[in-house]
Amino acid sequence: MGPHPAVAAIRLAVRRVLHDVLAAVDGDIPRAPAAVGVPRSPAAAPPPLVLVACSGGADSMALASALAFEAPRIGVRAGAVTVDHGLQDGSTERAREVAERLADLGLSPVETTAVAVGRDGGPEAAARSARYGALDAAAERHGAAAVLLGHTRDDQAETVLLGLARGSGTRSLAGMAAVSGGLSGAASAIGRYRRPFLAIDRQTTRKACLVQAIPVWDDPHNSDPSFTRSRVRHEALPVLEKALGRGVVEALARTAQLSRDDADALDTWAREAERSVTRPDGTLDVAALHALPPAVRRRVLRSAAIAAGAPAGSLFARHIEETDRLITAWHGQRPLNLPGRVEASRQGGRLVLQQADR
Incomplete structure (x- = not known):
C-alpha cells in the first residue's frame, strides 16, 4: 500500500x-x-x-x-x-x-x-x-x-x-x-x-x-x-x-505563471533594446527610445536608472512614468530627481541619467 x-x-x-x-x-x-x-x-x-x-x-x-x-x-x-x-x-x-x-x-x-x-x-x-x-x-x-x-x-x-x-x-x-x-x-x-x-x-x-x-x-x-x-x-x-x-x-496562481512568462519575455526584449538605444557616451538616444513599445521602454528606463545608482527597492512606477514623460511628453521639463540622488534629464536628443552631485 x-x-x-x-x-x-x-x-x-x-x-x-x-x-x-x-x-x-x-x-x-x-x-x-x-x-x-x-x-x-x-x-x-x-x-x-x-x-x-x-x-x-x-x-x-x-x-x-x-x-x-x-x-x-x-x-x-x-x-x-x-x-x-x-x-x-x-x-x-x-x-x-x-x-x-x-x-x-x-x-x-x-x-x-x-x-x-x-x-x-x-x-x-x-x-x-x-x-x-x-x-x-x-x-x-x-x-x-x-x-x-x-x-x-x-x-x-x-x-x-x-x-x-x-x-x-x-x-x-x-x-x-x-x-x-x-x-x-x-x-x-x-x-x-x-x-x-x-x-x-x-x-x-x-x-x-x-x-x-x-x-x-x-x-x-x-x-x-x-x-x-x-x-x-x-x-x-x-x-x-x-x-x-x-x-x-x-x-490567481495560474495568472502568476502567465505573467511571469510575459515579464520574462519583455525583460529579454528590453535587454536587447537597451543595447541598441545606448550611445557610445553612455546616454540614451531619445528617438530610439520613443520608437520602443511602452512596456519595453519603461524597462529600459528602469534598468538605466538602477545602473546610474537608484536603489531598485526605492524606484517605483511613478518615478519611471515621470522619466518616460521626458521621452513622450517633452515640453522643456526640469531634470527629475530619482531615488539614490540620481538625476534624469533630457539634453537635446539624449536622455542622461547620472548622480546629481557629479
Missing part, C-alpha cells in the same frame, strides 16, 4: 526539484531513483547539500519531511535551517524545538539562527529581509547547492493579490518564482532558492503532516489582522471566493 495521496504529492514535488538540482550540479543524472545507502564512487564529487528553511509550520514541516525521505534515495545530503526572528515570547525555545524535530526526521546539518529584525519597509518586509539574509549566510556557510522554501499555491495567490493592489505592473503579478536567487560558481545555474510547493495547496501540506503525525506550529502572526498578508488570507480571498466561486486561488 502506497503513501497517503497528500504525502505522495509533496514527495513527488520535492523529488522533481532534487533531480533538477542534481542535473545542474552534476550535468546529468539517471532519472531512476538510486538505491538507498549505495555510496558514490570515491572519484565522484561529494553529494550536494540541499537545505530546507523551516519555521515549524505545516508547509515547511511537510517540505522537510519530503526532503528527508527523498534526498537519500537520489544521493543528496539534506539539512535544515530555522530562523528565530525574536518577535514573539518564547521564540528561542520554539526554534530549538523545531530544530529537534528536524533532526528527528534525519536531517543534518540542522541549525537555528537568530536575527535582528529592523524597520525598513514595514514589519513584514523587514522580517523577510532578515530571514533571507540568514538563509543566504547559512547556504554560504555550508556550501549548499539550494535552499528549499515551503511557499504553496495559496501563498502565490496572496502574493498576486498584493501585487495587484500595488499596481506595479506585470512583474508584481508574476508572484514568486519557482527558482530564484543564485550561488557563485557552478551552482549559479540552479539558483539558490527553490519552491517545490507552488502547485500544491495549503490543505495538502497540512494533511501530509497530519497523516505522518508530524507536529506543527501555527504562527499567530499568520492570523493577526495587523499584517497585510493575513488580511488578504483571512478576509480578501474568502470574499472573492464567496463572490466568484471556488477556484480563485488556482486562477
